[in-house]
Amino acid sequence: MKSAVIVFPASNCDRDAAVALRDATGNQPVMAWHGDRDLPDVDLIVLPGGFSYGDYLRSGAMAARSPMMETVADRAAKGVRVIGICNGFQILTERGLLPGALLRNAGLEFVCGPVAMRVEAAAARFAPSLTAGEYVTFPIAHHDGNYTAEKDVLDRLEAEGRVAFRYVANPNGSANDIAGVVNEAGNVLGLMPHPERAISQVLGGVDGRRFFEGLVGAMAAA
Amino acid sequence: MMKAKIEITLKNGVLDPQGKAIEGALSGLGFQEASNVRQGKVIEFEIDAVDEAAARDRAEEMCRKLLANPVMENYSIAISA
Numbered sequence: 001m002k003s004a005v006i007v008f009p010a011s012n013c014d015r016d017a018a019v020a021l022r023d024a025t026g027n028q029p030v031m032a033w034h035g036d037r038d039l040p041d042v043d044l045i046v047l048p049g050g051f052s053y054g055d056y057l058r059s060g061a062m063a064a065r066s067p068m069m070e071t072v073a074d075r076a077a078k079g080v081r082v083i084g085i086c087n088g089f090q091i092l093t094e095r096g097l098l099p100g101a102l103l104r105n106a107g108l109e110f111v112c113g114p115v116a117m118r119v120e121a122a123a124a125r126f127a128p129s130l131t132a133g134e135y136v137t138f139p140i141a142h143h144d145g146n147y148t149a150e151k152d153v154l155d156r157l158e159a160e161g162r163v164a165f166r167y168v169a170n171p172n173g174s175a176n177d178i179a180g181v182v183n184e185a186g187n188v189l190g191l192m193p194h195p196e197r198a199i200s201q202v203l204g205g206v207d208g209r210r211f212f213e214g215l216v217g218a219m220a221a222a
Numbered sequence: 223m224m225k226a227k228i229e230i231t232l233k234n235g236v237l238d239p240q241g242k243a244i245e246g247a248l249s250g251l252g253f254q255e256a257s258n259v260r261q262g263k264v265i266e267f268e269i270d271a272v273d274e275a276a277a278r279d280r281a282e283e284m285c286r287k288l289l290a291n292p293v294m295e296n297y298s299i300a301i302s303a
Binding site: 057058061062065093094099100101103104105106107108146148149150173 | 237240287289293
């Protein structure tokens with residue numbers, strides 16, 4: 001199982017993501033610079049959290065147009081799994097690989113801390129170690145996590161079972177309490193909370209480890 | 223060289239918490255007559271093009287490709303000499 005983490009200017013969760021992937025896959029992930037185009041064949045790509053380009057213009061806007069994102073979009077179209085975490089989720093929506101957009105938090109404040117979420121059908125399909133209806137806790141740390149989309153898009157996401165995680169207590173005003181969604185094919189996942197920060201009891205929990213291990217296990221079995 | 227001015231606003235119906243905060247602050251200063259405050263942004267640049275129509279076409283493309291996000295924003299373009 002080979003994986004890659006895309007590093008943008010001002011990514012700050014790239015090394016956390018690398019540790020989570022290394023632990024789950026047993027292999028050190030490739031760290032790929034956003035300005036390059038070449039990426040070795042990998043099974044899983046993570047767009048990490050951070051504040052790429054200082055969140056200038058719109059969060060994730062500039063990163064979404066970087067050369068490496070051309071490659072990521074090509075790979076996603078070929079079925080390679082892609083996970084965008086926090087700023088990575090913003091980059092995926094800005095790129096159009098996921099529907100909707102992430103606006104300024106409704107309460108205007110940066111929100112930070114562990115949040116409980118209900119696992120929805122799409123997350124259970126993505127990482128079968130998780131069961132739809134159970135609750136997991138990942139940390140959040142964001143200013144622009146207020147997920148929004150046109151009503152017909154939201155209705156479609158719900159009807160097609162493409163919501164991955166839903167907040168128990170909505171921290172940012174996101175539509176339908178959405179914390180994460182998948183694309184139509186189900187191989188691209190974006191979520192605001194940070195599973196890579198929940199991979200050890202020392203860090204406050206292991207739900208993120210379960211997520212990565214279940215995902216990698218399912219991919220290895222496929 | 224012409225000048226381009228792009229005005230980007232949040233679409234109607236998209237929640238604007240910053241606009242709401244500004245409205246609250248205005249109200250606190252006694253400007254209760256201001257309502258429905260929306261915050262947007264303006265991007266200005268000089269543009270090299272053969273004529274105004276060409277400049278507008280290029281600016282339009284810039285808006286579509288980067289400057290505005292059609293999910294949440296509208297934009298308008300003004301070109302001047």
